[in-house]
Amino acid sequence: MRTFVKDHPFMPAWVFAVVMFGGCSVPVDKISKISESHLILSVILSDSFLHFCMFGLLVWLICYGYYRLGRFRVPYIKIFFMAICYGLGIEIWQAVLSYRSFSIFDLFFDLLGITVVIIISKSRKSR
Numbered sequence: 182m183r184t185f186v187k188d189h190p191f192m193p194a195w196v197f198a199v200v201m202f203g204g205c206s207v208p209v210d211k212i213s214k215i216s217e218s219h220l221i222l223s224v225i226l227s228d229s230f231l232h233f234c235m236f237g238l239l240v241w242l243i244c245y246g247y248y249r250l251g252r253f254r255v256p257y258i259k260i261f262f263m264a265i266c267y268g269l270g271i272e273i274w275q276a277v278l279s280y281r282s283f284s285i286f287d288l289f290f291d292l293l294g295i296t297v298v299i300i301i302s303k304s305r306k307s308r
Contacts, residue, residue, distance in 0.1 A: 190249035194242035198267065201235050205271045208280040229290045232268075237294035240264050244302045257299050264295045 209228075240260055247255045268291035275281035 191243065191246035194239060194246055197239055197242055201239065202271065202274075204231075204235075205275060206278065206281070210280075228284075228287060232287050232290035233294040233297075235294070236264055236268060236291040237298040239267075240295050240298040241302070244298070255302070257303060261295060261299060265292060268292070268295075 243260050243264075244255055244257075265288075268288055272283045272288055276283035
């Protein structure tokens with residue numbers, strides 16, 4: 182197993198992207214029933230917070246994949262646009278589903294999570 186992950190540095194990002202897609206296909210009422218039970222869960226499971234964290238983690242996993250490859254130059258602009266396109270794709274998918282909807286606010290929080298992680302990653306790299 183260790184060799185497989187070592188030989189495929191982007192596998193964690195791919196797996197997480199698939200899990201994200203599945204999670205974004207879950208009906209909202211299922212999530213809201215869980216979050217109603219506890220105040221902390223209602224914050225953690227809020228749509229905006231989830232989008233921020235999910236896309237931030239996805240970008241971090243992609244950057245980590247480049248680190249594992251031994252690349253000194255991480256293509257941050259390419260990662261930025263790929264992640265935004267993935268977020269847009271998820272929102273379009275949700276517009277197609279009868280129990281979900283397209284939200285510009287979700288895209289905003291995707292963008293925010295992506296930007297924060299890229300800024301942190303670039304600043305840590307410069308040290």
